Amino acid sequence: MTRSATIAAPELLGAELRIGPCSLLVCEVEAYIEDDEASHSFRGPTPRNTVMFGPPGHAYVYLCYGVHWCLNVVTGPPGTGEAVLIRAGAIWGGEALMRERRPKARTTDLLNGPGKLTAALGINHLHNGIDLLARGAIVALRPGIPVAPESVERSARVGITKAVDRPWRYSVPAASLGRPVA
DNA sequence: CTTCCGATATACT
DNA sequence: GTATATCGGAAGG
Numbered sequence: 001m002t003r004s005a006t007i008a009a010p011e012l013l014g015a016e017l018r019i020g021p022c023s024l025l026v027c028e029v030e031a032y033i034e035d036d037e038a039s040h041s042f043r044g045p046t047p048r049n050t051v052m053f054g055p056p057g058h059a060y061v062y063l064c065y066g067v068h069w070c071l072n073v074v075t076g077p078p079g080t081g082e083a084v085l086i087r088a089g090a091i092w093g094g095e096a097l098m099r100e101r102r103p104k105a106r107t108t109d110l111l112n113g114p115g116k117l118t119a120a121l122g123i124n125h126l127h128n129g130i131d132l133l134a135r136g137a138i139v140a141l142r143p144g145i146p147v148a149p150e151s152v153e154r155s156a157r158v159g160i161t162k163a164v165d166r167p168w169r170y171s172v173p174a175a176s177l178g179r180p181v182a
Numbered sequence: 183c184t185t186c187c188g189a190t191a192t193a194c195t
Numbered sequence: 196g197t198a199t200a201t202c203g204g205a206a207g208g
Contacts, residue, residue, distance in 0.1 A: 188204095189201105
């Protein structure tokens with residue numbers, strides 16, 4: 001995971017993100033690096049973004065618009081402020097509990113946004129900084145379904161107004177990742 | 183279907 | 196005071 005965010009981001013597609021009985025397969029991500037006006041790390045460390053400058057494979061969780069939790073996977077060597085935002089996932093396990101947490105959501109809307117998937121999985125500030133690759137981690141990132149590099153779509157990042165020209169959003173259709181087992 | 187808007191922590195001007 | 200890596204509900208067509 002000691003790779004730059006733009007390399008790590010497409011490699012995260014198809015990975016399984018699990019917390020308790022709930023899990024998803026990552027199908028949309030965005031890369032953010034230090035030399036990037038759209039990145040929280042652009043102006044250096046702050047109380048909020050310190051985790052971005054720490055070791056790779058850890059979770060950077062922040063509150064967006066004062067309302068929604070968003071989950072990133074820290075990348076790059078320690079000291080570099082890089083991360084990959086998990087933007088969407090395919091339902092993989094624990095669907096009943098995820099629906100309980102988001103009762104109004106339809107199937108295609110359950111995990112199709114960074115704030116939606118953290119709500120469904122129950123991820124919040126308590127998970128900021130944890131090692132997603134550690135054995136027995138509360139929130140764990142593991143190999144899921146392999147995704148062919150040729151099938152990855154690249155596009156402009158969403159919801160930003162700076163550095164819009166950098167095509168650092170990577171995605172595959174949720175339906176291409178297979179069906180939930182549980 | 184579409185547009186508009188409120189919520190509101192954190193960081194910056 | 197203003198902007199932001201968002202979402203869901205209301206209002207209009």
